[in-house]
Amino acid sequence: MLLHFTKMHGLGNDFMVVDLVTQRARLDSHQVRELADRHFGIGFDQLLLVEPPRHPDMDFRYRIFNADGGEVENCGNGARCFARFVLDQRLTRKRELKVETSGGPLTLKVGSDDRITVEMGTPVLEASQVPFEAKHDGPKHQLRLDTPIDGIEQVEFGVVSMGNPHAVLLVDSVATAPVATLGPVLESHRRFPNRVNVGFMEVVDRRHIRLRVFERGVGETLACGTGACAAVVTGIQQGLLDQRVEVELPGGRLTIEWPGEGHQVVMTGPAEKVFDGRLEL
């Protein structure tokens, strides 16, 4: 059986996108890992499956799988690629879409400049809901490492769920942040029962941050949309940022806006197609 797919990226966070509205296929986690392989497969950070909606007031359902084969709740860069994909594939003509994810519904708008704006949902700040086993309430948490990493014995961070779990650490410089060493240790730390995406945020000024993210189930990516939302929410919670922030990631820039608690986070950025392909299953 031939399966048609499209390779896409949002600021270098790359995806294999499959239309399961007009095609049928089942991919198990072993197949996802094989396809994600950058040497023996297609190579991607996440697989996105576009499906018919289960609720009549939604336009589509979209499911997200990390390169390690695990299904996850939300993906910001993926959401923008999803919107570009359903328009390019003529699965819809709507430029404003409502989509179901397992992390909750999202609203997406494709602008006349082709930048895509996504209402990413209301961030969850309660640690137990992220989930993180916190020792106290408040915007900052501490964790003592079992073994020091690069001389670091204790780390401080904020925790946010954007449907998916994030920890955000403040660093002096993203260039020297211990992303590759501390990232995997926090990702799998026992106090994050569902594991966690780990963001390293450098505040340039109140409207500009730099960010690198060690993604759960993938490793460091060139950009993470939900990570950008989580970082801005954390920075605002800690009194460091304004409501509208430019987030500079290794793969490019996103604009993130958050008016404050109880409001949705809004993300704006690009989505690009790389190529169409097909594979034999």
Ligand SMILES: N[C@@H](CCC[C@H](N)C(=O)O)C(=O)O
């Ligand atoms: N790249 C994504 C996030 C994808 C999911 C994440 N790795 C997780 O496990 O929650 C984004 O752009 O948000």
